[in-house]
Every structure is written in structure tokens, then in C-alpha cells.
Amino acid sequence: xxxxxxxxxxxxxxxxxxxxxxxxxxxxxxxxxxxxxxxxxxxxxxxxxxxxxxxxxxxxxxxxxxxxxxxxxxxxxxxxxxxxxxxxxxxxxxxxxxxxxxxxxxxxxxxxxxxxxxxxxxxxxxxxxxxxxxxxxxxxxxxxxxxxxxxxxxxxxxxxxxxxxxxxxxxxxxxxxxxxxxxxxxxxxxxxxxxxxxxxxxxxxxxxxxxxxxxxxxxxxxxxxxxxxxxxxxxxxxxxxxxxxxxxxxxxxxxxxxxxxxxxxxxxxxxxxxxxxxxxxxxxxxxxxxxxxxxxxxxxxxxxxxxxxxxxxxxxxxxxxxxxxxxxxxxxxxxxxxxxxxxxxxxxxxxxxxxxxxxxxxxxxxxxxxx
Amino acid sequence: xxxxxxxxxxxxxxxxxxxxxxxxxxxxxxxxxxxxxxxxxxxxxxxxxxxxxxxxxxxxxxxxxxxxxxxxxxxxxxxxxxxxxxxxxxxxxxxxxxxxxxxxxxxxxxxxxxxxxxxxxxxx
Numbered sequence: 415x416x417x418x419x420x421x422x423x424x425x426x427x428x429x430x431x432x433x434x435x436x437x438x439x440x441x442x443x444x445x446x447x448x449x450x451x452x453x454x455x456x457x458x459x460x461x462x463x464x465x466x467x468x469x470x471x472x473x474x475x476x477x478x479x480x481x482x483x484x485x486x487x488x489x490x491x492x493x494x495x496x497x498x499x500x501x502x503x504x505x506x507x508x509x510x511x512x513x514x515x516x517x518x519x520x521x522x523x524x525x526x527x528x529x530x531x532x533x534x535x536x537x538x539x540x541x542x543x544x545x546x547x548x549x550x551x552x553x554x555x556x557x558x559x560x561x562x563x564x565x566x567x568x569x570x571x572x573x574x575x576x577x578x579x580x581x582x583x584x585x586x587x588x589x590x591x592x593x594x595x596x597x598x599x600x601x602x603x604x605x606x607x608x609x610x611x612x613x614x615x616x617x618x619x620x621x622x623x624x625x626x627x628x629x630x631x632x633x634x635x636x637x638x639x640x641x642x643x644x645x646x647x648x649x650x651x652x653x654x655x656x657x658x659x660x661x662x663x664x665x666x667x668x669x670x671x672x673x674x675x676x677x678x679x680x681x682x683x684x685x686x687x688x689x690x691x692x693x694x695x696x697x698x699x700x701x702x703x704x705x706x707x708x709x710x711x712x713x714x715x716x717x718x719x720x721x722x723x724x725x726x727x728x729x730x731x732x733x734x735x736x737x738x739x740x741x742x743x744x745x746x747x748x749x750x751x752x753x754x755x756x757x758x759x760x761x762x763x764x765x766x767x768x769x770x771x772x773x774x775x776x777x778x779x780x781x782x783x784x785x
Numbered sequence: 786x787x788x789x790x791x792x793x794x795x796x797x798x799x800x801x802x803x804x805x806x807x808x809x810x811x812x813x814x815x816x817x818x819x820x821x822x823x824x825x826x827x828x829x830x831x832x833x834x835x836x837x838x839x840x841x842x843x844x845x846x847x848x849x850x851x852x853x854x855x856x857x858x859x860x861x862x863x864x865x866x867x868x869x870x871x872x873x874x875x876x877x878x879x880x881x882x883x884x885x886x887x888x889x890x891x892x893x894x895x896x897x898x899x900x901x902x903x904x905x906x907x908x909x
Contacts, residue, residue: 455843456818641817645843710821712841735820735843742821764823764839 426472427562427619428626435630435637442640443535445473450639458642459737462608463778466568467638468629471607473535476561476616477542480528481553488522488529491548493665493684495675499524504588504603507673509544514664514686514693517544519655523590523603529553530590530601532563532614534655562622567612567646569781570634575602575613578628582613587782598625604783607643609650609776611783649736649743651704651775657715658702658731658745666693667747669702669775701753704773705730705744711763712742713770718762719748727752727759736777743777744770789892790901791852796876797895799886806852807880808840808871811905816842819871824860824882831855831884833891838881840871849881853891859883 423446426432432439437448448470450458461467479488485496494507501524509517518537523530533541545555566575576583579593585604593602598621606612617625629635644654653659659668664686671694678684679694707713712735719728733744744761752759757772789797794812798805813819821841831837831851838849860882864870871879886892896904 450817454818456820459843641844711823711839712821712846714846735841737818737843 424473426470427622428470428472431623431626432470432637437637437639440640443473445535447473448637448639450641451637453636455639455641455645456737458636458638459645461636462568462610462638462642462646463738464569465634465636466566466570466574466612466632467608467642468626468635469565469567469638469640469643470562470626471565471614471643472562472622474563475531475533475535475538475541476558476563477531477533477545478528478556478558479531479545479549479553480556482527484529484553485524487549487552489678489683490550491545491684492520492522493674493678493687493690494522495678496522496524496529498675498677501526502590504590504605505673508659508665508670509541510665510684510686510690511661512685513661514666514689515661516655516659516663516665516668517541517661519653519659521603521605525590536656558616560619561616562619564615564617564622564626564629565606565608565612566615566629566635567606567608567610567638568634569611571610571612572783574629574632574634577632585613585783586785587611595625596628597621600625607650607652608646609652609778609780610646611781645734645737648732648734648745649738649778650780651745651777653702654732663702663747664690664693664698666690667698667700667702697750699750700728700747701750702731702745702747702775703753703755704775704777705733705746705759705761706771706773706777707742707744707761708769708771710742711768713744713761713763713768717744717746719746719770720760720762720767721752722758722760724760724767730761738778745775748772787892788898789852789895790898790904791850791895792904793850793852795849795852797852797892798880799892802886802889803858803883804853804855804886805880805883806837808849808875809901810875813872813875813879816840816844816847818843819868822864822868822871822881824865825857827857827860829857830887831857833888840868851884852895853884853886853888855884855887857882858885
């Protein structure tokens with residue numbers, strides 16, 4: 415986690431509500447954010463997998479790129495197929511640099527006359543400067559500084575949200591809609607960062623607290639903090655920018671090749687395309703994989719991964735305990751020769767060599783809505 | 786009736802020349818859900834301040850240090866099997882190990898209950 419102790423922490427619109435619910439607030443990407451509530455990370459994690467949890471992710475940046483040429487303009491900066499994105503659909507992609515490495519990962523929703531982007535809090539300023547400098551005059555950028563972003567995640571999320579906005583029930587996975595919840599006009603995508611079904615709800619700051627209370631009043635819904643968000647996404651194999659992906663990893667090394675369409679692989683036209691095309695053709699030198707420690711000791715980020723004779727072949731980038739799995743889980747990079755699932759490796763934890771296996775990054779099956 | 790406390794949030798319950806060691810209730814509250822405990826081996830000899838094990842919560846790993854010098858005589862296998870005992874019963878069933886004291890004088894430097902409660906209170 416990054417802490418910026420020199421400058422005062424920014425507060426989210428729900429700050430007082432988090433404190434009312436007993437949140438433990440911590441500095442995260444320049445914001446004072448709830449890491450957990452009195453129930454604790456494990457209970458919040460398990461509640462999300464069985465019911466529905468409300469996460470405040472208002473630290474993330476929300477941006478509109480306005481104009482009919484916005485998709486073409488954005489494609490100059492990302493390898494995702496944005497021009498093929500139909501109105502009301504959402505896609506995951508990343509900003510790359512000229513080395514083909516990742517400056518940030520983001521969600522892009524096509525809304526017809528504009529694109530809606532959600533970018534990481536810690537990268538927000540750099541992303542905006544990057545877009546300002548490189549998008550050109552084909553689209554206008556509007557930063558939504560007066561909106562909160564709430565994520566309702568879990569198998570009961572659809573049932574809960576459709577009580578207030580019935581069309582939410584039938585929204586496709588990775589699609590968007592403008593819906594009223596109570597008196598609030600919300601911009602909703604069926605997406606998230608937990609591996610569960612759910613929604614991300616963009617709401618004006620001045621309605622955020624009332625909306626949160628409305629949802630929290632439902633029997634199925636409890637608050638969950640950044641701690642549970644991290645263990646949920648780790649079990650689901652989803653990357654955390656700054657840990658699992660950064661400006662030294664390419665999307666191919668990060669096993670995110672699936673985010674790049676055939677057309678974009680062939681045509682390129684985004685920063686670092688030559689390197690990414692070469693890695694697609696020849697295979698990357700290293701690959702992001704799941705790592706399953708065989709014992710009970712969790713292996714944290716920066717743990718070295720070795721082969722069976724002790725040669726270092728990689729490093730853990732995220733690791734901890736998976737409450738749903740009831741066992742330690744991790745992900746990291748290994749030399750491609752060791753990336754096959756089932757490969758035996760060792761983890762150097764506190765001077766001891768602990769056995770582990772290379773696995774899929776998805777430890778807990780995704781439970782996304784499939785219609 | 787001679788339970789002592791360290792500023793690393795361990796309790797030391799002395800019975801003759803042997804002490805039972807665990808983490809305090811305050812410590813388990815700060816750590817959150819405990820998922821893994823690594824303890825020393827019976828027969829290990831420890832100097833005061835040596836690392837004797839690790840407690841991991843869902844959030845982070847924390848080293849545990851020997852509050853006194855001596856030889857490990859028993860470890861709590863129930864705790865390694867069920868690390869959550871350190872949350873539910875930090876100052877009783879969640880004990881970590883027993884140590885045969887080599888220098889009982891070290892106990893004089895530890896805090897009694899009243900001093901520890903004051904210390905924790907000041908941590909806010």
C-alpha cells in the first residue's frame with residue numbers, strides 16, 4: 415500500500431458513514447479508506463461469497479472521454495478493442511508504455527457519445543496527464559470529481575439491487591445502464607473485483623450516503639473493506655496494479671493476452687505493440703501464474719520462488735490466506751519453462767524452503783452472471 | 786498469580802521455573818483473523834528477544850519474540866492445528882509454548898497487569 419504522509423489524506427464522501435460503522439481507516443493511495451469494519455476481513459470476505467457486500471471504491475478515478483472519435487483516440491493508448499465495443503458494454507484493458515509494459519489497468523464502457531473509464535486511484539493523476547498529452551483533440555476529457563463509486567458484490571447482489579431497480583437483474587455481465595435507485599440517478603456496470611456477481615454504482619457524492627444506507631438496510635448487505643477486497647480478488651486471480659502488474663510487466667507476461675483482440679494483435683497501433691506482438695509470437699520470457707503453497711504458511715509478496723535445486727525462477731507478487739479456500743494462495747511470475755500447471759516449485763519463506771505448486775491463477779471459480 | 790507482560794504484547798504466566806507464553810488479547814485484536822502460527826521446537830533454547838515464531842493474520846505476518854531466556858519444554862499443538870484459537874482465547878487456550886527459565890531475574894523487567902493496561906491505553 416502506498417502512504418503519502420506529507421500531504422493530507424483526501425476524504426471520500428462516505429467518510430463519516432464508515433466511521434459510524436466502526437471502520438478502521440488507513441491511508442491508501444492518498445485517501446483515508448476503510449480497510450475493515452468490526453466484523454473483520456475474514457467475516458467480510460465470507461459474507462461477500464455468500465450474501466452481498468458494499469465496498470466504497472470512490473478513491474478510484476472516473477473519467478468521461480467525450481466525442482464520436484473517443485474510441486479511436488483511446489485505442490492509441492491501450493491494446494483493447496475499444497472501437498468494437500458496442501454501446502452499453504464494458505471492457506477491461508490497460509494503458510501501455512513504449513516498452514509494452516503496463517502504466518495502469520482500467521475499465522472502459524462505451525456509452526455512444528462518450529466512453530466511461532474507471533482508473534486506479536494511485537495512477538489517477540499520471541493517467542490523466544498521459545491522456546491529456548496523447549489523446550489529441552479528437553475527444554474531450556471530463557474528470558468526474560463529484561461522484562462516488564460503490565461496489566455491491568456477492569451472489570445476492572442482483573436480488574438486492576433489483577428490488578430498487580428491476581432492470582438491474584437482467585443486465586449482462588460487463589454491461590452498463592443508467593438506473594434510478596430510490597431517488598438517485600446512478601450509472602451502473604455489472605462488474606467488480608471479487609470474482610462474484612455484482613455491480614459498480616457511480617452516484618453523485620451528495621447522494622452517496624443515502625444510497626449506501628438504503629443498500630445497507632437490506633438484510634443481505636454488509637459493509638466490507640479494502641482488506642476483504644484484496645483477499646477476494648486474489649482468490650479470483652485478478653491483478654492488483656502496483657503488485658502483480660506495473661510498468662515492468664507486459665500484458666502477455668501478466669497472462670492478460672485475452673484482453674487483446676485478433677484485430678489489435680495484428681494491427682498494433684498502441685504503445686509497445688512491437689514488443690507485445692513479439693511476445694505473442696514467441697511466448698513471453700516469464701508468466702504470471704497461481705502459486706499454491708502445499709503447507710499452511712502463507713507466502714507474501716516478494717517471496718522468492720525456486721526450482722527443486724534452489725535456483726531462483728521467480729517471485730510472488732501477491733500472497734496471503736484465502737478464506738474461501740481455507741488455505742494460503744498466491745500469484746507471481748515464473749520463468750516460462752516452469753509455468754505449466756502442476757509444476758513443483760519451492761518458496762523461500764523466512765529462510766525455509768516450502769513446497770508449492772504452479773496452478774491456475776483462479777483459485778475460486780468466478781460466479782459472474784451468465785444470463 | 787504472577788502473569789507478566791511485554792511491550793511486544795506477549796503474556797508470560799510463571800509457575801515455578803517454567804513460564805507459559807502467549808499473545809495478549811490486545812495483540813490478537815490488532816492482528817485480526819489469525820490463520821497460521823509457527824512455533825519453536827521443543828528443546829530449542831532461546832535468548833530473550835530471539836524470534837520464536839510467527840503469527841500470520843489475513844493481513845500480515847508478525848514475528849514473535851522470546852520474552853525471557855530458556856529452553857522450550859512444550860508447544861501448543863492445538864494452536865498450530867487451529868490458529869483461530871489465538872483470536873478466541875488469546876490469554877488461555879491459545880497459549881503458544883512453555884519455556885524453562887534460565888534467568889528468572891528477567892521477569893523483573895516485564896510489566897504487571899496494571900502497567901500493561903496503562904501501556905496499551907497510551908497506544909490509543
